[in-house]
Amino acid sequence: MPELPEVQTIVDDLNKKILGQRITGVWFDVPNLIKKPKAQALEKQIKGLKIIEIKRRGKNILIYLTNNQQPTTNNYLLLIHQKLTGHLLVGKWKIEKISSSRYQVSSLLKGFLEDKVNNYIHLIFYLDNGWQIGLSDLRKFAKVLLGSRKEIESLPELKKLGPEPLDKNFSFEKFKKIITAEKRKIKQVLMDQEVIAGIGNIYSDEILWQAKIHPFKSANKLTTNELKALYKAMREILKKAVKLRGTSTSDYRDTAGQLGSYTEARLAYQREGEPCRRCKTPIKRIKIGERSAHFCSKCQKNI
């Protein structure tokens, strides 16, 4: 589940590996992933463009492209959202056609890229240095959009995003203002991309455990001390998770196909029945909407 730390890890990897490369071609076998332009038109529109900048906004990967020598004008933007099980890999693959619309994609490189989770490749961008960017996505929920920089940047999915939790300018006062404006449960508020961008099920559980706040507590009922603890926990947990290269309890891997090590540092998420790291009480799991909240009923009981 790529959330802020996982997406940041991918973006950092891509910046190291593929900046300055020109895209020479595209292959895909699931046209539905490509939302803009029409899947059949993607290759024609992206071929020859050069990768000049790679950024993250919320859980979105933003790959800035240019067809110019001067990389300041005439920019294009490739937006990739990995959703539940998508992750970008940098490698080399061989495509074999099995039947009219079925393909066998296999890694030409030995090692992590051969792992099962990295072998649901449905989209490949070919680069002029011989490397390829592959999108592995078991459940095929990921989405890819290409357009002019202006066009993509003005899409509601970027426009409506809340502030970046790790932004230096995102002060406690701003945080307090937007959180206390909500009366929903705090876990749901933290996961709302239009309130704050980048936090999902994993890190909302982790942040609330660290801040000792019950996931069901109404956001507008939080005390100033709780808000301070929450703000601090949000920053600390997300920074730590970026440093540890994300969580791989499920499909997420970095661009080399390797696991993130926040998995072992987890405080609450998917630790049901395991002892709380503060008080040894078994971690509980309860449903909130359609998803699970993991928490310590002793440390996080103020509701």
Place this chain on the structure above:
DNA sequence: AGTTGTGTTGAAGA
């Protein structure tokens, strides 16, 4: 072999 859990986003209905 059928059911449940997994989670992001968007849409629909209450």
Place this chain on the structure above:
DNA sequence: ATCTTCAACACAAC
């Protein structure tokens, strides 16, 4: 405004 449910899709674990 806020909520609940569902749908996109596929697999592992029970």
